[in-house]
Amino acid sequence: MTISRVPLLDPVRGNAALDQQLMAACARVLHSGRYILGPEVETFEAACAAYLRVKHAIGVSSGTDALLMALMALDLEPGDEVICPSFTFFATAGSVWRSGAKPVFVDSLPDTFNLDPRDVERKLGPRTRAIIPVHLFGQAADLGPILELARSRGIAVIEDAAQAIGAEYHGQRVGGLGDSGCFSFFPSKNLGGFGDAGLLTSQDDALAQKLRMLRTHGGLKTYEHKVVGGNFRIDALQAALLAVKLPHLDQDTAARQAHAQHYRTRLVAAGVASGDGGAPVVLPALKESRHVFNQFVIRVPKRRDALRDHLGEKNIGCAVYYPLPLHQQPCFQAVAGGALPVAEQLAREVLAVPIAAELTRDEIDFVCDAIISFCKRADRR
Ligand SMILES: *Cc1c(COP(=O)(O)O)cnc(C)c1O
Numbered sequence: 001m002t003i004s005r006v007p008l009l010d011p012v013r014g015n016a017a018l019d020q021q022l023m024a025a026c027a028r029v030l031h032s033g034r035y036i037l038g039p040e041v042e043t044f045e046a047a048c049a050a051y052l053r054v055k056h057a058i059g060v061s062s063g064t065d066a067l068l069m070a071l072m073a074l075d076l077e078p079g080d081e082v083i084c085p086s087f088t089f090f091a092t093a094g095s096v097w098r099s100g101a102k103p104v105f106v107d108s109l110p111d112t113f114n115l116d117p118r119d120v121e122r123k124l125g126p127r128t129r130a131i132i133p134v135h136l137f138g139q140a141a142d143l144g145p146i147l148e149l150a151r152s153r154g155i156a157v158i159e160d161a162a163q164a165i166g167a168e169y170h171g172q173r174v175g176g177l178g179d180s181g182c183f184s185f186f187p188s189k190n191l192g193g194f195g196d197a198g199l200l201t202s203q204d205d206a207l208a209q210k211l212r213m214l215r216t217h218g219g220l221k222t223y224e225h226k227v228v229g230g231n232f233r234i235d236a237l238q239a240a241l242l243a244v245k246l247p248h249l250d251q252d253t254a255a256r257q258a259h260a261q262h263y264r265t266r267l268v269a270a271g272v273a274s275g276d277g278g279a280p281v282v283l284p285a286l287k288e289s290r291h292v293f294n295q296f297v298i299r300v301p302k303r304r305d306a307l308r309d310h311l312g313e314k315n316i317g318c319a320v321y322y323p324l325p326l327h328q329q330p331c332f333q334a335v336a337g338g339a340l341p342v343a344e345q346l347a348r349e350v351l352a353v354p355i356a357a358e359l360t361r362d363e364i365d366f367v368c369d370a371i372i373s374f375c376k377r378a379d380r381r
Pocket residue numbers: 062063064065088089091092134160162163183184185186196197198
């Protein structure tokens with residue numbers, strides 16, 4: 001089969017193998033009459049808790065809402081500060097802002113794209129109430145020093161694990177190391193749902209209880225509100241469909257890891273990539289044994305936009321995550337802080353290329369060929 005295009009992801013193809021089970025789950029929910037929370041959600045939550053090796057897993061309406069709820073549970077006051085990376089998806093800091101606290105942006109590391117623990121330490125202050133490490137693109141952030149800093153000062157750690165379900169830090173699954181963990185089932189995430197949905201995790205009984213209250217307007221009994229929560233519930237349909245997909249997640253993760261290894265092998269063999277910047281393409285550093293590769297993000301220090309256009313012409317899906325760091329967003333100008341040179345550099349240099357589990361080795365080769373031909377052509381110029 002000759003390849004003429006490679007999408008960044010293809011959810012229809014990705015879900016095809018499970019079509020019958022998914023249809024059966026749909027029908028079951030349709031005929032159950034229980035469309036919000038209920039037994040389907042409880043079954044899915046138990047499966048997630050076991051998979052993530054955490055005590056509590058709480059299904060919620062989205063990854064963004066998981067972050068907002070984790071912050072609401074801290075009862076933040078105006079003037080309180082929450083440290084988070086600037087180089088991340090908008091929701092990380094958007095949730096901080098919505099919680100009433102001030103986002104304090106920290107810089108990232110150029111090799112893993114994750115937040116820099118030394119900059120976290122520099123930006124700690126008397127009003128710091130929480131730190132949000134983001135496990136960006138599927139690799140765990142360097143949690144050790146962050147947990148140490150936080151614990152010694154009584155600061156909460158909220159893991160933004162939206163892109164990293166199943167990723168591990170020194171052998172422990174993310175989401176279970178901080179006070180709470182936030183996951184997303186947005187269709188482009190590794191466990192992609194069929195609409196919006198998310199999950200909160202915690203090892204702490206009291207916090208989990210509070211999060212369950214926040215999920216339904218701050219009360220566990222109807223019409224009794226201990227705190228002000230919201231409607232952060234997950235639909236039974238999402239839970240039932242995701243429960244079909246969860247047992248296949250490890251197989252999908254293995255496919256993503258194999259794709260990543262293939263990119264590495266091919267681009268290094270062709271002499272166009274290195275890990276340190278000598279070549280046109282800089283490969284992402286592998287620091288943890290279980291990187292789940294929600295994205296495969298390369299750095300192209302000299303001609304990123306030209307490579308993006310070249311791949312586009314060949315009908316290869318690619319994307320810039322993220323073109324503008326959060327401290328430079330118009331809505332955050334009042335809290336921007338100073339320059340963050342690595343975040344700004346990454347915004348100029350990163351390019352995500354296809355890595356979805358449903359793609360074939362031949363499709364990854366097609367992308368490799370296009371990257372290699374671009375680099376060789378640019379070399380001759
Ligand atoms: C996707 C994502 C979110 C938000 O999840 P939604 O389910 O889309 O609300 C938060 N943080 C990061 C890092 C993400 O990638």
